[in-house]
Amino acid sequence: MSNTLESTQSMEKRQKKGAKVYLIFAVVLAFLVLILVPVWFLLDVVGGGHSHGGMMMSVEAFREKLNTQQEAYGLEDGSIRPSSENMVFIMAQQFGFVPPVIRLEQGKHYDLAFYSPDVLHGSTLVDIGGGTLNAVILPHRMTTMSLTPEETGEIRLICNEYCGLGHHLMKGTIIVEQERDPLFPPNR
């Protein structure tokens, strides 16, 4: 009788010890979520981030930049073909992007600077094969998205932040063109 009691007690002890080991494992696992930090370094993605910028600006100042850009790079069909040397200015407003069509050259690096004169907007670039890159456009503040288009075709530009009853109408197009494409509409 006392023997069985003893064995139950020792078993209980062993069980309790085992339980503790599992708990320690669980704690280790629960904090292992932090493993993603070394993974970021491993994948070399630390500090990356597609949108940046953040300069405040008055509506007039941005309009002036838009006008200058239009004069220098505007085409007859209403689109612009900016140089990759300069920032590309895009006004995101209720409910559209100005200029609505932008022509970029394949393989060149561009900085797209979005600006909202009214409410909160967002910029979504829809890749040619699907997939998006998204950023927030705060009122009266510039948001810059860097872009090096690698394929020719149309990148759709959509507002991703609900900005009023016409939100879904707010869109633009980025046409990625090949270098010296003879079918380009001529520069003015």
Next chain:
Amino acid sequence: MDNHTKKDAVTRGDKILVWLTLLVLLLGGVLSLMVVFLVDSVMSSM
């Protein structure tokens, strides 16, 4: 509920839980109040 015969036995662990709660009350409280109230000043300085 716990076994009532043991009800009055407060162990050190039980007291530690109270201290921890107090600590979290202070730390968590200060932390959240900082987040809630300092966000403005941090924002306006940026």
Next chain:
Amino acid sequence: MNKIIDSLWQAVNADEQNCKLLKAFVFTGLITMAIGAVFALLMLLVRVPAFSALSANTYYQALTGHGIFMFILWFSFIQATFLIMAGTILMKTRLWSVALAWVGFGLMVGAVGFALVGVLAGASITYHGAIPLAEQFSSAWMIYLSFILLTLGMLLTTLDFIMTVIHAVEKKLSLTSWALFFKDIPISTFAAIAGLFIAIPGLVASLKTFLPALLWTLGWGDIHPEMYRMNWHVAFHIYHYIPALTLVGVAYVLVELCADAHSVYSKKLAKGLFLLYPLFVPPTFLYHLLVDPNIPQGIKFVGTTLSLLVGTPTILHMFVIVGMLETRFKSAGYGALGWLRHLPWKNPAFSSMMMGLFTLFIGGLLSYMTLQQTLAPLLHNTFAVPAYVHAIAAGGANLMYMGALYYAMPLLWKRPLWGMKLARIQSYLLGFGLLWMSIFGVAAGLSGVLRRYALAGEELTDASAQMMNLSLGIGGTLSLLAILLFLLIMVMTALHRKPQENSQVMANLIPTIPPATSMIQRSPMALIPPLLFIIGILVMTFFAFHWLRSLSIYNG
């Protein structure tokens, strides 16, 4: 008769006043859920490419209503119910002041009224109520007023709970007295106490956000859009972690009720784990703002790193809870895997809880993608966000709350649960529907579908249109059916018979678990979910970065 159920029955019946109050909270909560479901149906009709019905205006109206009624109002009412239950029935005490709680309830009902009228009057500002957009909607003030009334109502209810707790401690200033009190209360009541440390700052943040907004819409004072945005996200962040904590607290009640399971670890451990939430939650609000242009990269990096820890307390709780089931059933003599088969899968409350844990797991995995700074641009405001949020909130929290209501309804209304067979299907249907919606929704989001967008068909490629048909067309419809089924069961339970005066009404909810014959305390299987979670976030992170880099427009 089951001991726990019996003691709950007695506690409910001992205080008729409290019972009435709880019924009012539950009943109004169910109404808000029903309204939220109607809005969900309207949204579905717009966004499923195969339907593409209704106008954009109706969609944005329904979007605003659905978010406010499901995520804000329904959760507030049901969580207030659980808070009061944790402070009265579970603690076997009386509420400090029933009158105060009624005032709180009244304010919250006011919030429902203003929200409904506001949405119907066309205040389509979503629950963001972003500024300055709101000034273009003349009834926007009603939404802000609704949020303020709700906050005040919850503050009063919370205050009542705090006073109840303080009142229940014998000597307010004695350490031993508090230690004894903390030892005596159930884990879930302690969870509610720990939750106060995030609830109160959250409510304060909410007032700080919406009071100036209300005054501004009425023409008094000025408000900076970015300040509002920051404040709103602090308030919202804290607010949406209250379900994260509450659902775990509810799960502890449910495993005990449905499976007679007790923790092999001391209750102190489970209680202590709840104290991690107030530490980890407030500093991580930044992960909502990872693609904002005005926040420096360094701050974003710190924010995203801290955010990784928001899952830690929940992962540990899941280990403890699954371990409770495992050890209980293995002690009853079931084998290493056999215990899984013998869990009370036919108890609707239990299946609701398990489906809740499962959807929470999947949603949690997906959430770890959006809170990584460099992945955020890939997912921000795409349909992937509402898709995973539905797995976590409409799944994890909601299913857990429904599980609790399967016991709470018969207890409060003193009538047996109506439609046991339907109830058995309901939780599986909702869990399945939400998972389906969530997984295909994330796929749709990755392929370029945006959230909060009134167009369904013409904008989409064929592939993404198919994803939306699958996600919302099938998953969304099934989920909605399951919600209606749940409401039907609840309403019929409340109406179909006369109240009975003994706990036999609970007979079909009593667990029939064989008694424990041996003492098993090890729970190796409970380690599997956390292990899978870590493997899951690693695999998905690698996949996501691969996807990101494969975009022809991605730029380092």
